[in-house]
Amino acid sequence: MDLKSNHNAPVLTDSAPLSKSRLRRYHGLTLPYSPSGAPFSPNLLLSIPRRKTGVLDDVRSCGWLDAMKSSSPTHKKFAKDINHELSAPDPEVAYRTWLLKYPSALASFEQIANFAKGKRIALFLDYDGTLSPIVENPDNAFMSDDMRSIVKEVAKYFPTAIISGRSRDKVYEFVGLTELYYAGSHGMDIMGPVKQSVTDYHQNCIKSTDKQGNEVNLFQPAREFLPMIDEVFSSLVRITKDIKGATVENNKFCVSVHYRNVDQDNWISVWECVQDVIKKYPRLRLTHGRKVLEIRPTINWDKGKALEFLLESLDLSNCDDVLPIYVGDDRTDEDAFKVLRGEELWLWHFLYQNHRRKAMRITLSETQQRWTGYPKPEKRWESKIFVVYDDVCVNRGRSIDPFIMNLLAAR
Numbered sequence: 001m002d003l004k005s006n007h008n009a010p011v012l013t014d015s016a017p018l019s020k021s022r023l024r025r026y027h028g029l030t031l032p033y034s035p036s037g038a039p040f041s042p043n044l045l046l047s048i049p050r051r052k053t054g055v056l057d058d059v060r061s062c063g064w065l066d067a068m069k070s071s072s073p074t075h076k077k078f079a080k081d082i083n084h085e086l087s088a089p090d091p092e093v094a095y096r097t098w099l100l101k102y103p104s105a106l107a108s109f110e111q112i113a114n115f116a117k118g119k120r121i122a123l124f125l126d127y128d129g130t131l132s133p134i135v136e137n138p139d140n141a142f143m144s145d146d147m148r149s150i151v152k153e154v155a156k157y158f159p160t161a162i163i164s165g166r167s168r169d170k171v172y173e174f175v176g177l178t179e180l181y182y183a184g185s186h187g188m189d190i191m192g193p194v195k196q197s198v199t200d201y202h203q204n205c206i207k208s209t210d211k212q213g214n215e216v217n218l219f220q221p222a223r224e225f226l227p228m229i230d231e232v233f234s235s236l237v238r239i240t241k242d243i244k245g246a247t248v249e250n251n252k253f254c255v256s257v258h259y260r261n262v263d264q265d266n267w268i269s270v271w272e273c274v275q276d277v278i279k280k281y282p283r284l285r286l287t288h289g290r291k292v293l294e295i296r297p298t299i300n301w302d303k304g305k306a307l308e309f310l311l312e313s314l315d316l317s318n319c320d321d322v323l324p325i326y327v328g329d330d331r332t333d334e335d336a337f338k339v340l341r342g343e344e345l346w347l348w349h350f351l352y353q354n355h356r357r358k359a360m361r362i363t364l365s366e367t368q369q370r371w372t373g374y375p376k377p378e379k380r381w382e383s384k385i386f387v388v389y390d391d392v393c394v395n396r397g398r399s400i401d402p403f404i405m406n407l408l409a410a411r
């Protein structure tokens with residue numbers, strides 16, 4: 001997992017050790033992690049209000065069924081959002097106007113390249129829905145050979161990492177590229193470059209070796225939760241076994257309960273099963289993604305924190321000449337978008353349930369974005385928002401490769 005010497009960013013150089021206050025700023029931590037076996041550091045625990053049933057706030061506010069549905073917004077919802085934004089009564093007119101307002105990223109690539117000029121790029125990629133198509137069976141979410149080659153190529157020039165909700169092993173199995181860094185379980189399992197100051201700071205960060213025998217840093221902030229997650233996984237498999245189409249996936253530090261193939265009339269049963277299990281585990285929380293309910297530890301760690309951790313490990317954080325690019329398509333990716341502010345380039349690739357209206361969004365952000373839905377761009381970013389439309393979306397088999405090709409060409 002060594003970075004190649006021809007990377008624009010010299011990522012393995014260990015600079016002066018980080019001060020604790022600097023690291024705190026990055027990670028929002030006030031204390032190091034508790035040693036394995038000891039109670040988990042209270043500062044990392046998220047305080048998430050629960051009802052007796054254990055229902056999360058966001059699920060509660062719109063009703064669980066709505067929340068499960070909204071995990072893949074329909075075209076209707078998209079049109080409603082656009083209508084609201086543009087005050088146009090006709091969805092079709094609103095959509096076309098929206099397209100004019102947010103031009104194609106590919107057509108605007110020169111502008112993006114200018115912005116990137118002189119900067120060291122670091123690329124962060126989500127897996128499902130970004131590098132691979134969304135498919136019915138999660139075990140079959142393979143990335144294409146073309147996509148693999150292009151990611152391999154880009155990693156020759158820019159440090160590249162995949163940050164996925166899957167287990168790290170699983171996503172590595174799918175991608176199979178040794179030249180990347182991998183963060184699984186929504187960032188709770190990171191294998192990155194060795195950086196002594198990072199290892200020193202994080203108690204759950206240890207030196208390890210990757211499959212090729214290279215020395216790496218292994219960071220697993222939710223290590224204490226492993227037995228709990230295994231237990232929950234087994235319970236969920238047992239309890240959902242009679243719901244046709246429901247599947248449970250062990251993502252090591254989190255568990256996914258898929259309802260994509262469950263008849264909508266039975267979604268309530270899926271929900272109830274999950275509630276039945278997690279109500280016994282106050283240290284676990286529930287989130288939802290694309291037709292999936294995800295059970296994860298209540299720790300203050302997500303894809304955004306993982307991104308910061310990787311930038312730090314790569315010696316690329318807090319540098320004016322670094323341009324991190326994040327490509328993702330899901331709610332969990334918003335955690336990563338949120339940490340990229342200032343002059344970073346954000347890329348949001350979002351897909352719609354009916355696969356008719358898809359777009360990829362690139363935002364050169366000026367400030368932190370607050371997402372409240374799909375897609376509600378803030379006014380002040382208008383001139384810097386680009387969209388890549390249907391024809392390059394992953395579900396049509398072409399995906400983000402033109403964007404990456406352009407990046408390579410512009411370097």
Ligand SMILES: O=P(O)(O)OC[C@H]1O[C@H](O[C@H]2O[C@H](CO)[C@@H](O)[C@H](O)[C@H]2O)[C@H](O)[C@@H](O)[C@@H]1O
Pocket residue numbers: 126127128129133134135136137138139141163164165166249251256258260289290291292294330332
């Ligand atoms: O962070 P990601 O890499 O995007 O992973 C998020 C979840 O992706 C997978 O589920 C999603 O993709 C499946 C395959 O296309 C699809 O069948 C499912 O409905 C989607 O939710 C993965 O299976 C989950 O474990 C990840 O958490």
